[in-house]
Amino acid sequence: MKECSALVKDNRRVGQDTYLMTLECEFSPFTPGQFLMLRLTGTCEPFLRRPLAILSYRERAIELLYKVRGGGTSLLAGTKKGEALSVLGPLGKGFSDPKPEEEAVYVAGGTGLPPILALAEKTRRGRLIIGARTRDDIPLWNRMQNIAGVEPTATTEDGSLGIRGVATQALGDLLETIQSPCVIYACGPTGMLKQAARLAQGSGARCEVSIEEHMACGFGVCSACVVRTTTGNQKVCTQGPVFDASCIEWGI
Amino acid sequence: MKECSALVKDNRRVGQDTYLMTLECEFSPFTPGQFLMLRLTGTCEPFLRRPLAILSYRERAIELLYKVRGGGTSLLAGTKKGEALSVLGPLGKGFSDPKPEEEAVYVAGGTGLPPILALAEKTRRGRLIIGARTRDDIPLWNRMQNIAGVEPTATTEDGSLGIRGVATQALGDLLETIQSPCVIYACGPTGMLKQAARLAQGSGARCEVSIEEHMACGFGVCSACVVRTTTGNQKVCTQGPVFDASCIEWGI
Amino acid sequence: MDISTRLAPGLCLKNPVLSASGTFAYGEEFSRMFDLSLLGGVVTKGLSLLPSEGNPTPRVCETPCGMLNAIGLENIGIDAFIEEKLPFLGTFDTEVIVNFFGTAEDEYAQMAQRLDIEGVSAIEMNVSCPNIKKGGIEFGKDPQILNRLVAKVRKSTTKPLVVKLSPMVTHIGEMALAAQEGGADALTCSNTFPAMAIDENTLRPMLGNVTGGLSGPAIKPIALRIVWEVSRQVSIPVIASGGITSWKDAVHFLLAGASAVEIGSASLRDPLCFGAIIEGLIRYMQDKGLESISDIIGRLQTA
Amino acid sequence: MDISTRLAPGLCLKNPVLSASGTFAYGEEFSRMFDLSLLGGVVTKGLSLLPSEGNPTPRVCETPCGMLNAIGLENIGIDAFIEEKLPFLGTFDTEVIVNFFGTAEDEYAQMAQRLDIEGVSAIEMNVSCPNIKKGGIEFGKDPQILNRLVAKVRKSTTKPLVVKLSPMVTHIGEMALAAQEGGADALTCSNTFPAMAIDENTLRPMLGNVTGGLSGPAIKPIALRIVWEVSRQVSIPVIASGGITSWKDAVHFLLAGASAVEIGSASLRDPLCFGAIIEGLIRYMQDKGLESISDIIGRLQTA
Numbered sequence A, B: 001m002k003e004c005s006a007l008v009k010d011n012r013r014v015g016q017d018t019y020l021m022t023l024e025c026e027f028s029p030f031t032p033g034q035f036l037m038l039r040l041t042g043t044c045e046p047f048l049r050r051p052l053a054i055l056s057y058r059e060r061a062i063e064l065l066y067k068v069r070g071g072g073t074s075l076l077a078g079t080k081k082g083e084a085l086s087v088l089g090p091l092g093k094g095f096s097d098p099k100p101e102e103e104a105v106y107v108a109g110g111t112g113l114p115p116i117l118a119l120a121e122k123t124r125r126g127r128l129i130i131g132a133r134t135r136d137d138i139p140l141w142n143r144m145q146n147i148a149g150v151e152p153t154a155t156t157e158d159g160s161l162g163i164r165g166v167a168t169q170a171l172g173d174l175l176e177t178i179q180s181p182c183v184i185y186a187c188g189p190t191g192m193l194k195q196a197a198r199l200a201q202g203s204g205a206r207c208e209v210s211i212e213e214h215m216a217c218g219f220g221v222c223s224a225c226v227v228r229t230t231t232g233n234q235k236v237c238t239q240g241p242v243f244d245a246s247c248i249e250w251g252i
Numbered sequence C, D: 001m002d003i004s005t006r007l008a009p010g011l012c013l014k015n016p017v018l019s020a021s022g023t024f025a026y027g028e029e030f031s032r033m034f035d036l037s038l039l040g041g042v043v044t045k046g047l048s049l050l051p052s053e054g055n056p057t058p059r060v061c062e063t064p065c066g067m068l069n070a071i072g073l074e075n076i077g078i079d080a081f082i083e084e085k086l087p088f089l090g091t092f093d094t095e096v097i098v099n100f101f102g103t104a105e106d107e108y109a110q111m112a113q114r115l116d117i118e119g120v121s122a123i124e125m126n127v128s129c130p131n132i133k134k135g136g137i138e139f140g141k142d143p144q145i146l147n148r149l150v151a152k153v154r155k156s157t158t159k160p161l162v163v164k165l166s167p168m169v170t171h172i173g174e175m176a177l178a179a180q181e182g183g184a185d186a187l188t189c190s191n192t193f194p195a196m197a198i199d200e201n202t203l204r205p206m207l208g209n210v211t212g213g214l215s216g217p218a219i220k221p222i223a224l225r226i227v228w229e230v231s232r233q234v235s236i237p238v239i240a241s242g243g244i245t246s247w248k249d250a251v252h253f254l255l256a257g258a259s260a261v262e263i264g265s266a267s268l269r270d271p272l273c274f275g276a277i278i279e280g281l282i283r284y285m286q287d288k289g290l291e292s293i294s295d296i297i298g299r300l301q302t303a
């Protein structure tokens, strides 16, 4: 982990409220699921850094995919080519690789796509399910279709792309067709992660989930980002964001 | 007075820490000495608007000349072509015109040049004294030399341009040579204004000074910007910034 | 949709947005920018019995997301106000709330009595002033002193009486109850926070008065907590003040329990913000399908 | 040039820059980013007798130029600290100030006793906690309760004792004197301000705990005024805390009377700010031709 200054090379809309940003900086190799903490420079607003998963890093270029939610991400959407941002990372623990004998299934919803896509682009094998409300909420669909060795499925609630329904429904259906040992990688809304964890437990699959929690530091010093696990509170930023789904206390 | 959104058309360094900014907006005719309150948009920092004298307004273009002093002006120096600023103005009372029989003398120091230059460019007659520490602190010297009917003199403390010395010394020398009724217009550091007022009193000249005071609103509602006058506190933003020098209580 | 809000018997604002004291002078300047009838009410600059010159300059200074002021309560005095300013305010279809202060109980009472006249909708007592008799202790810092003062003022006027609390106290709830028991019809929560700024080059304070009051977005989270705390302890309406700049801020304070909001510093940087805040509030209520402002007030969900 | 600063008999920092409690954990994470020996001292996360799980999430939220936190004093407990963390901190050439809290006087005293061991340079008492026995009144809100608590802790340790005050009180000077008379060697001014934030869409508070503590640049002007006020009333050193992000902020607090500064929230957004602050301070002293940090402390010119 280190702090470095990055230049915005590109920042373009690629979907409903969703932007793909390319930053230029001397970063470090990363594991999919790891994230970075981003800060605008030259202003005290927003005061805190914002966590974003790393989509890719190669040849001094970091790719980030983010959705505009509140003040911080909308300021981010307004940054232009050539502006400098401060990057802290890579942070946290990423996804494990699928074992040779494991069939890999990737499930993403909402802002959960970047780490999942990063993993699929690394392993280049398995099946990827991306769920959204409607087709406009699925950015980078072309890119997902072009990962050699990875078979993508889209689910939309309104049926405007792929299967009508939710991602976990498609996941359940898929799991029934898989006989070999299986590992599920999921990132998205808590409801989706919980359901994925349940399906995994039912089918005996291994399941890793990447969890979102409000963060202040991102490197383990403030205790903002805890999640309840079977062994007590864990910090999402350093002990996660990727956890074995069976260790998470999902609550009711 | 009105509030309007203005686009930065140009923002260039024209001297030591000094910038000339051109804003595009549908503004209103102004009297030299009047000012506007400028605010960056899309950020709550700086929180307060900053007062700047209007250098010129014609054909939807406002010119401002400003020196970087603290946080607000350095953010301003960083704004780029195409950015939007909020402008409130024209504000305050400007300079009176010289009467037909009056010889006009303009004196500027520090950040006092813009309203003085605006006035000289309007009246197109008289003599202009601009004082600074060194030649680099005198922006727009060419422009001053090219106002038909106005004779410019520079004074620098290090003698790098024009007469070595301070502006009020040159003013004193000049006043001794003028026989006709005379009006002095001054803007700059308080010490300079006070000295100009004293010289005016001594020579029987009329004297108008433009006063700087810290402002919050700029339109008369907060009482931040008062100056002591012979008739009690007056608000620099609405009852000034131009005052008859003989009404100001200069203090010790 | 009903966005009117009730502050006292006989005092109902047509909407919950008020100017704050000290950032609106006596209304004339703003009236050149928009029709004051737009507002739920106007709160005037704080008045005293005699005109007052205030503090030495600089009187304001920028801080992170806020500002300091040490105007020192400069004002034209109650006589000039009644003669020169009040009639003008009467030409608008809005409530006129007159802010005032004193340095002794008698002065407060006298002011209240003088303001018990037509054209004044309510009076707002600023208690962040030192009680000269009690050795300079602020009226707003001791519940007993406050209670006595409010009770005395209460007897001197038939107008709705609003007490504007100082935020920088250990137990704001006690102060609020003291004012309520003294006979306040409503409370304004709250005034600025005593604060300061320093110039590292001159080694001097940024304000002529050394210290001043912090206002603006910086203090909003504290002011919001105070409104939430106070509104659950008293039975009278609470008017919010502190860092409100947008309709969202206004909604937050209403949710926390305020019946109306005052806009101070924000209107210095953006004199047209009042209209935007009222419009935003109406749009919010439309989006949420709310019929009345009382469907927002105090509706924060904490369970 | 001498930038060392004295906080108590036997406690002299090599420079006036400290981490703040709760934003530095127990030092391990920061030690991977820079050599902790750079710092005047490290203040640890607040410890309790037993480990504590803290509040429900969300525990933090952004505010204008600041942040709210309601971590709820989650910590690993004193035993784990002494066993697992203290030895590591001992490997650096810096002072180790252990922050702690309790919910009863005895608990504070017990903690102080347990921390009276090698490797601990000083202890910092956080008194912003409710006194369960006294019906939940915070120790830091009543001068008598505070005085008794400090006196009791004083007797339980030979270490320099720092008392960290709560800012949200009517008379901060009284609290400071109460702590000094109880035997504090130094005071930290001050902790976060109780505050809150609301989400207008969900109608819910932004924090799981409803309210939290405001920190960051937003509160700096208030914290600065408190340091100025307190340092002129007590004779013991004052450590500043509240919104310090730059060397200029540090200089302002020193000028106002602080002998050292703690950097909290700023180090969350900029973990390398400590070095920049120390360097900036040294450059400032060079530019001004100052030989010693004591040429800055309390040198604000108000006349």
Ligand SMILES: Cc1cc2nc3c(=O)[nH]c(=O)nc-3n(C[C@H](O)[C@H](O)[C@H](O)COP(=O)(O)OP(=O)(O)OC[C@H]3O[C@@H](n4cnc5c(N)ncnc54)[C@H](O)[C@@H]3O)c2cc1C
Binding pocket: A035, A046, A050, A051, A052, A053, A054, A065, A066, A067, A068, A069, A070, A071, A072, A073, A074, A111, A114, A115, A211, A212, A213, A214, A215, A216, A241, D062
């Ligand atoms: C490890 C991690 C990786 C993430 N990766 C991505 C990503 O690749 N792409 C993406 O679009 N988003 C990602 N997020 C979520 C992203 O951080 C939030 O959307 C962003 O911080 C919101 O900031 P804001 O200022 O726009 O919203 P705010 O105005 O601060 O809040 C709007 C809403 O966003 C959520 N939020 C705010 N702050 C945080 C926070 N620190 N952590 C989580 N949620 C928050 C809350 O639900 C809040 O109500 C990730 C979050 C985490 C924890």
Ligand SMILES: Cc1cc2nc3c(=O)[nH]c(=O)nc-3n(C[C@H](O)[C@H](O)[C@H](O)COP(=O)(O)OP(=O)(O)OC[C@H]3O[C@@H](n4cnc5c(N)ncnc54)[C@H](O)[C@@H]3O)c2cc1C
Binding pocket: B035, B046, B050, B051, B052, B053, B054, B065, B066, B067, B068, B069, B070, B071, B072, B073, B074, B111, B114, B115, B211, B212, B213, B214, B215, B216, B241, C062
């Ligand atoms: C009517 C009027 C007209 C002005 N016209 C010009 C102009 O045409 N060109 C120009 O360069 N400057 C002009 N100024 C001064 C300019 O407003 C200040 O330099 C500017 O506000 C400083 O802002 P800052 O954020 O950079 O500095 P800050 O960090 O806020 O402060 C730096 C220093 O600037 C001065 N200052 C700060 N705020 C104000 C304020 N509101 N009013 C006056 N001084 C302040 C103080 O001395 C302060 O110590 C004018 C001021 C007034 C009152």
Ligand SMILES: Cc1cc2nc3c(=O)[nH]c(=O)nc-3n(C[C@H](O)[C@H](O)[C@H](O)COP(=O)(O)O)c2cc1C
Binding pocket: B216, B222, C020, C021, C022, C023, C045, C046, C047, C069, C071, C073, C099, C126, C164, C190, C191, C192, C214, C215, C216, C217, C241, C242, C243, C244, C262, C263, C264, C265, C266
């Ligand atoms: C310049 C200025 C002058 C003020 N004068 C008064 C006053 O005369 N009486 C009073 O009760 N409050 C006064 N206040 C406090 C405001 O009315 C308001 O309560 C406070 O600023 C917090 O709100 P804000 O953050 O919206 O400004 C003044 C505030 C400012 C900024």
Ligand SMILES: Cc1cc2nc3c(=O)[nH]c(=O)nc-3n(C[C@H](O)[C@H](O)[C@H](O)COP(=O)(O)O)c2cc1C
Binding pocket: A216, A222, D020, D021, D022, D023, D045, D046, D047, D069, D071, D073, D099, D125, D126, D164, D190, D191, D192, D214, D215, D216, D217, D241, D242, D243, D244, D262, D263, D264, D265, D266
């Ligand atoms: C996330 C967080 C956790 C904190 N935990 C503690 C704590 O355990 N004990 C304590 O005395 N202060 C705690 N504080 C208060 C800080 O030490 C500091 O006094 C306060 O945040 C103001 O300083 P700042 O503006 O530099 O952050 C905490 C602050 C933050 C932001």
Ligand code: FES
Binding pocket: A214, A215, A216, A217, A218, A219, A220, A221, A222, A223, A224, A225, A226, A235, A236, A237, A238
């Ligand atoms: S965000 Fe600070 S510990 Fe995780």
Ligand code: FES
Binding pocket: B214, B215, B216, B217, B218, B219, B220, B221, B222, B223, B224, B225, B226, B235, B236, B237, B238
């Ligand atoms: S700046 Fe507000 S009255 Fe002049």
